[in-house]
Amino acid sequence: MLTVDNLYAGYGASEVLLGTSLAVKQGTVVALIGPNGAGKTTTMRTISGLLKPTRGEVRIDGRKVEGMDASRIARLGLAHAPEGRKVFGPLSVEDNLLLGAYSSLPKFFGFRGKAAHDLDRIYELFPRLRERRLQSAGTLSGGEQQMLAIGRALMANPKVMLMDEPSMGLAPVIVEEVFATIRRLKEAGITLLLVEQMAKRALEVADYAYVMERGRIVVEGKPAELQKDERVLSAYLGDVAAAG
Amino acid sequence: MLKRLVLILGAEALLLVVLAAIPMAVNNSFVLGLLTLLTIYGILLIGLDITVGYLGQINLAQAAFLGLGAYTAALAVTRFGCGMLTALLAAAAVGCLFGAALSFPALRLEGPQFALSTLSFMALTTIALNEWESLTGGAQGLQVPRPHLFGVVLEAKGFYWLCLLLLVCVWIAMRNLLSSQWGRAFEALRDSPIATDAMGIGTLRNKAAAFTLGSGLGGLAGGLYAFNFQYLQPQVFVYDLMIILLLGVVLGGRKSLWGAFVGATIIVLLPNLLSNRLLFQVFSGIGFLLALAAGVRGLVRKSTRPFQAVAPVVAMGMLVVGGIFTANTEDWRKAIFALMLFAVMVGLPEGLMGFAARFLTRLFRIAPPALPEPAALDAVLVKKETDDRPLLELLELKHYFGGVRAVDGVTLTVRSGRIHGLIGPNGSGKSTLVNVISGLYAPTSGEILLHGKPLVKGSLFKVALRGLSRTFQNLQLFSELTALDNVMVAMKEIYRSPLPLVLLGLTRGNERRARAESLALLEMVGLKGESRVPAKDLPYGAQRFLEIARALARRPDLLILDEPAAGLAQPDVNRLLEIIRRIHERGITIILIEHHMAVVSELCDIVTVLDYGKIIAEGKPDEIKRHPKVIEAYLGGTVEPLDQQNSGQGNAVPVPA
């Protein structure tokens, strides 16, 4: 569904991605893990078009999308719940969700009716959001904002979803909830590329995983295999693991 | 070296001789008038270039300073009977005074707000000159006799030479200033005001100095203007003039004395160009062809965006077509200015001189000036005695962003001579903590002590002056400046030279020393060979090292390194370790924020772990690595810590979270 081939990208003079390749098959959850600064978020930003690659190829559902504007790629069926959540603070929770489905809704009137079904679906998944649907998104707690960011991405009924560090800055209980949600989405058959610094948790939920280091994929495989791989432990955890 | 001197100084000397000699060769009052105006505009534009070019701010008030200077000089003569020199001094002083007064509110602002406040000042001045009739004569105008200079009556020629002499003085003084620490600081401000503050260069005071100086030159030019025309009317000093002045600076080329001069020449000649239809057609035709050639070349090489290539051609094309069809080009003066300025802004943003300088440097293969030998590192970073006493103490420090508790009650002691690690997962508050310590944010509550004394809160600049220096997680280099200049900027406070001496060019010794010492620091981080490369063109790793060298130029007691290894490849990480060790050997205390455990355990004497804005553990690196809370924070969830069984808990101090 999503393939990334030999991708190079960076900010100004500094190249962050040095030939990243990965693939996400339909209906699978794929985890991308690695230390800080490895280029995970940059990979996500390049796939979704916020950053233009200098070389390489990104395909969604077989269609080449690299170099397009992010808004165009989003309309082609990619949803991205970005790092740091990035909800629209001044807008209400419901408006945030409606904007998630922006490309498929009428732009002036009648969009609420058309989106009602999808809204219900999201509110079922996150009942807390229904309670706060008229509150402005900026006043939500970190965990609720994360739910909103995920819900907003789901509103588009995307072909592929990217989720960047959904656990960042959240308390352990909330992290637990977020991962429970991801598991539910997985059961519902979502196609998901998940970037996560909590490697262990990410590997628990994923069907397949890539380990990234300094702009390249260094190891890949099924989570069960990776969990035993010495290289993964040292790459990701530094010598926390090696110390013992 | 010699070639460089001969070519640059030679060109300037030649220009001066030609300008001085013309009135002797040509006895034509019209030409003399143009030349006088050229020198006056030259001074005015050099002043304007300080803000527009060096500070990079759109200044819409220079015409106001010209007006203020002109009326001041006029009133000094008519009301107080001052001589020429006194009147000119008064004009410059009034320019400086109003410039300083405007600079404090205006220069806290950036971009559009700055432009707006100067625009308002411009409009206010026009109103005042028009309405304050008892002083200025209002719309009626004001007659100004040309006063004597030391008892000598100045005829047109004499006055022209005086103007030329002043232009030469201004030119030399500005060249001294702009090639000194001041000039570098001005340029650094444009690239990163945050970093200039963090490097102990007061952003506001330097901006104010630059703006005041530029305004003073505006005032001086105004004084000359008054004595040149001997009649003043407020309608001259209006917005339209301002646009023409900007046209001069942009067209001539920003950040260049020659550019200002070329710009002045253009705006002096423009009215004559416009009044002659044939001449105008020829020039617009040439402009069109140039734009076309540049546009096609840009498109073929794909070096410019299509808009950048096409728009100037369209604008110049309109000039050509307009030149053929309009009967009177004078009526379309403003449109012509607009189209020319538009074409240059879009197609040739560096201006004529910027382009010519690049071209000439290549043509004559002018080598950059030679660099001195680096100073001895021991002399630059004198080894400090360390005593293991508390250097930095944080007491219950808190910082909230709205409801988010980024730093939530941190109490921490950093001892002198240590490398103190600060780690924690993403979003744990590490960066916010150092931003609070270094003064970027004022803490919500809590105390910070340095050397046992309370540290100023919420001012990067003042904290920097207390001996704390830092790098930034997202690099804050002065990207347009060379590597060497980046380091030299940070030495400004160390080689503080009084402005008058700088203007007279008497501080070259300091300049040489600062250069040698900066080179020593660059050598230490392995960048001596790249000292002339603009920071933005350095590879990523080198940029990180350059930031460290720049921070060291402050000779700090405490150095904060904010994720220096982020994004570095392994060889660079090793180099970084080596650099940090060498800094530590000099007795500089270091706070090292890191995500990589490996770097931290390699270097640090003590490590503090943050999570959710609170300290969850503190201890030696070995102990920290085995601390269950730390493992949990890094791995997430309540997973059994890896290798827990055979390591035991060590004796790290668990802190209640």
Next chain:
Amino acid sequence: MECPGRERNGTMNESVVAQMVVSGALMGLVYALIAYGFQLTFATSKSINFGQGELVMVSAFICLTFTNLGLPYGIMVPLGLLCGSLLGLFVERAGVRLALEQKSEGWILLTIIIGLLFFSVSENIWGRDDRPFPTPIPSDAIQLFGISVTPVEISVAAGVFFIMGIIELFKRKTLLGKAFEAVSADRDAAELMGISATRTVTLSYALSGMVAALAGILVAPITTVGPTMASALVLKAFSVAVVAGLDSGFGVVVIGLFLGALESLTSYYVGSGWREAPGLILLILALAVRPTGVFGKALIRKV
């Protein structure tokens, strides 16, 4: 300094002051409307059109031409608004987009330049003289609570509130409007939702141009139409936008009313030549004391 107000002091009374305040405040609404145009583009792109005054003026001239061609008021107004939007689009395309792409502040100079071009073109097409602007709205004063106001002045107030209301409704009630707000809140996140930020900026310039055109149509019967009709207006609109803050629609109305009243009093007491002065001083002071404006949000410095 001479004070023309002084000799009238004897006959001055409260109702005169009230009269000045009301008619000044009504004029202030025009400043508020132009300032609102600045806010629209600032919200999406952090840029404003420094040549907005020329859009006001050119639109007024175009409407005058339409009227002279015999078009009825009801058709002339929408046509005028359309032309205003098109001019706004032109400004965005020629002066703003490139600079925003390059993340430079070149748009400040470029919009000034485009304004200058408009100015010169209009003074050559329509001449430099001020011309009356015919309007079907009567200009005979009527008395309201002892204060005389003209229907033209009332139409100004009505028009300002009407268009601002419509645009605010558009922003809150339509999905496109919400997208507009999303781009101002977080440009990248909006792009991820499939909202094109570039197009939103373009749209904001079109709206801003439309607002400028309406300001021109509303104010022209009072000021007459001429190349310089908006140069003073726009300065005061800058003041209003900056003093109120570039993100508060409510703020511009309040500050606009206040400034309008203030300058009407200034011109009465100090002299008509000084009427622009309070706005300009307010602007510099506001920038010095509170750069984000009285009603604006504080900024967080980021590294």
